[in-house]
Amino acid sequence: QVHLQESGPGLVTPSETLSLTCAVSGASINSYYWSWIRQSPGGGLEWIGYIYSLGSTTYNPSLESRVTLSLDTSKNQCSLRLTSVTAADTAVYYCARESRFRLLDWGQGTLVTVSS
Amino acid sequence: DIQMTQSPSSLSASAGDRVTITCRASETISTYLNWYQQTPGKAPRLLIHDASSLHSGVPSRFSGRGSGTDFMLTISTLQPEDFATYYCQQSYKTPRTFGQGTKVDI
Numbered sequence: 155q156v157h158l159q160e161s162g163p164g165l166v167t168p169s170e171t172l173s174l175t176c177a178v179s180g181a182s183i184n185s186y187y188w189s190w191i192r193q194s195p196g197g198g199l200e201w202i203g204y205i206y207s208l209g210s211t212t213y214n215p216s217l218e219s220r221v222t223l224s225l226d227t228s229k230n231q232c233s234l235r236l237t238s239v240t241a242a243d244t245a246v247y248y249c250a251r252e253s254r255f256r257l258l259d260w261g262q263g264t265l266v267t268v269s270s
Numbered sequence: 271d272i273q274m275t276q277s278p279s280s281l282s283a284s285a286g287d288r289v290t291i292t293c294r295a296s297e298t299i300s301t302y303l304n305w306y307q308q309t310p311g312k313a314p315r316l317l318i319h320d321a322s323s324l325h326s327g328v329p330s331r332f333s334g335r336g337s338g339t340d341f342m343l344t345i346s347t348l349q350p351e352d353f354a355t356y357y358c359q360q361s362y363k364t365p366r367t368f369g370q371g372t373k374v375d376i
Contacts, residue, residue, distance in 0.1 A: 189366070199314070199357060201366040214365040215271075248313055255320075255361035256304050260313035 156180040158249050158261035166243075166268050172236040176249030176261055183225055184208060187252035188232045190223065192245040193263070200245075204252060205232055239268045272296050272360050276369035283374060289345040291372045293358035298338045302362035305334055305343045308371075309354045317356075318343065348374070 162174035176188070190202040203213035205223040213221050222235040236243060246263040273296035283289050293303065301321035306314035316325045318334035321341055331346045345352055353376060358369040 197355070197371055199359075199368040199371075201364075201368070203365075212364050216365070250313075252361075255302055256316055256325075257306070257314070257359070258316060260315070263313050 156251055156259040158251065158259055160247060160249050160261045160264040162247075162264060162266070164265055164267060166239050166266060167270055168240055168268055169238055172234070172239050172243060172266055172268075174234045174247055174249075174264060174266070175231055176233070177229070177231045178251075179230070181251060181259075183227055183230045183232060188223075188225070189250045189252050189257060190234050191248045191250060191257075192243075193248070194245045202234065202236075202247075241268050244268045271365055272299060272363055272367050274358055274360055274367050274369040276356075276358055276372050278372060279370065280373040280375065282376060283348050284376065285348055285350055287348045289348055289352075289374060291343045291356055291358075291374075293336075293341045293343070293369050295339045295341075295360055295362075299360045299362035301337045302360055303334075303336065303341050304359045304361060305332075306357045306359065307352075307354045308357065314357060345374075 157179045159177045166172045187204045187206040189204040205211045220237045224233045244267050246265050248263045249261045250257040251259040275294045303321040305318040308314040322334045333344050355371045355373045357371050
């Protein structure tokens, strides 16, 4: 059984960098596509991007200039960095495992609020 | 980006009802269409993949159909635990995109 757990600060100051980690158990981080998705307070789901194949990435063009995904194979985890955050980046952030074009497993999500 | 449009945005139903939700893609996506269920405070969970394949462990009262641009999710006999929000998602291209959701409540 695959388990994903997001962690990171729940409060980020505007213009600063949001950093989150997703710890994975039950699957190798070297396999599959590891996605990040966020859900705004209004409810919509937005795909941020994914990382795969030992570090290849694909980002949503709407966020590409500000986002970086990375892998830490020694810890079996993946990470998200989002720079220059604004209140519009306030959301629940999920990591998820994509396999065969479907999001099979999701973390519980972590709420990040951007506020001074 | 491929736009995914669900209808209705919300619906009221009773246990035992048959419920149908539609999802339309702005361009053809073959059968690269998934359905997810989300209950309050929880992450979405996969119900249907490849437009019509039931994910492991999902009750058979859920079914999906469609291809190209038009898709449907049907719950044949609504159960109390099915009151939730349902999202479609295309995985034909990146960026992956979701419908705006359909809330099913009493």
